[in-house]
Amino acid sequence: MDIRELDVTDPDARRRWYDVQDRSARADRPYALLQAFDAFEVSATQPGPYAERVRWEAHDGDRLVGVAELELPLAENLDLGWAEVHVLPEHRRRGVGRALWHVLADRARAAGRTRAGGEVSVDLAVAGAGFDFATAMGAVEKHREDHLVADLPVAPLGIHPDYELVTWRGRCPDEHREHYLAMRNQMNADVPAGELDVETTVLDDARLAASEERLARSYDVRVAAARRRSDGVLGGYSLLFVPHGADHAWQDDTLVMPSHRGHRLGGALKAAAYAALPPSITLVHTWTAPSNTAMHRTNTAMGFRVVEHMYEVEIPLA
Numbered sequence: 001m002d003i004r005e006l007d008v009t010d011p012d013a014r015r016r017w018y019d020v021q022d023r024s025a026r027a028d029r030p031y032a033l034l035q036a037f038d039a040f041e042v043s044a045t046q047p048g049p050y051a052e053r054v055r056w057e058a059h060d061g062d063r064l065v066g067v068a069e070l071e072l073p074l075a076e077n078l079d080l081g082w083a084e085v086h087v088l089p090e091h092r093r094r095g096v097g098r099a100l101w102h103v104l105a106d107r108a109r110a111a112g113r114t115r116a117g118g119e120v121s122v123d124l125a126v127a128g129a130g131f132d133f134a135t136a137m138g139a140v141e142k143h144r145e146d147h148l149v150a151d152l153p154v155a156p157l158g159i160h161p162d163y164e165l166v167t168w169r170g171r172c173p174d175e176h177r178e179h180y181l182a183m184r185n186q187m188n189a190d191v192p193a194g195e196l197d198v199e200t201t202v203l204d205d206a207r208l209a210a211s212e213e214r215l216a217r218s219y220d221v222r223v224a225a226a227r228r229r230s231d232g233v234l235g236g237y238s239l240l241f242v243p244h245g246a247d248h249a250w251q252d253d254t255l256v257m258p259s260h261r262g263h264r265l266g267g268a269l270k271a272a273a274y275a276a277l278p279p280s281i282t283l284v285h286t287w288t289a290p291s292n293t294a295m296h297r298t299n300t301a302m303g304f305r306v307v308e309h310m311y312e313v314e315i316p317l318a
């Protein structure tokens, strides 16, 4: 077996790499939500300033049998590398995954990283190898989230009368940026991370703008926010990504600021965002920590059901 770095300047090689990742992940995860090809292309060909990514291919003769990716954060979490390993189902249990992992771990160490983090998703009905593989490589579980899906449409939910709905697509309008940044940073600080010890990403206007600009190349980004009528303050938001051309949406953050809680704004924002989607979008994915009781209740009341467990794991690289 031969392991080499992906040549990101070669479009055919990029496509083959992406297809192996996609086929491997889907083999035992019917509800896998994977990075769309568009988004992969942006990440591979136009790297941003906040992370470096290295990708490898494992070849058996002239066949591509596995791939791996290491993400090295450059602005925070400088002791950490994010790892992902994929092997095609018909080539598993022959040491390909282990060999890719060793190459990846060596590169992470060479970049000064002392631990690797990873996300392993396990379908509730179909047995998968990811968790056992990660454990065999020395991983310990640090945090778990539930991956939930809901079929659209969901029942509408009105917004509390003290608030009005504000929505935008793509870039946050100037008039809302200050409040939106405060909410995004509150979200990053608040989101339950279990025992996973990671530094919080702090967004300033420039970093938000860079992220908006990159995301727009691959996703229709939709935000629904609740503005308090009395003073115009934004009290909560919900962030939704729709990959270009897809039939599904990905519910990212939903946050209600502490002093605005207790008005069922979270559910109202999500329902409003889903109602505004085109009818071609028939499924929404989301992730919630089981310990996040308020969000779990909101989700299940809206019709979300748990389909996978997503484990955040860590492997010491010392």
Ligand SMILES: CC(C)(COP(=O)(O)OP(=O)(O)OC[C@H]1O[C@@H](n2cnc3c(N)ncnc32)[C@H](O)[C@@H]1OP(=O)(O)O)[C@@H](O)C(=O)NCCC(=O)NCCS
Binding pocket: 024, 025, 083, 084, 085, 086, 087, 088, 091, 092, 093, 094, 095, 096, 097, 098, 099, 118, 119, 120, 121, 128, 129, 130, 131, 132, 133, 134, 136, 137
């Ligand atoms: C996880 C995955 C990468 C393993 O690839 P692989 O080439 O089969 O792995 P290896 O043959 O190198 O296995 C290394 C060790 O992992 C463990 N392991 C791998 N698959 C396993 C399984 N199905 N059940 C139990 N243990 C398993 C074993 O300890 C194995 O060592 P052994 O064969 O000597 O017993 C592959 O199954 C895959 O691509 N799955 C989907 C993607 C994924 O979940 N990736 C991991 C998260 S990043």
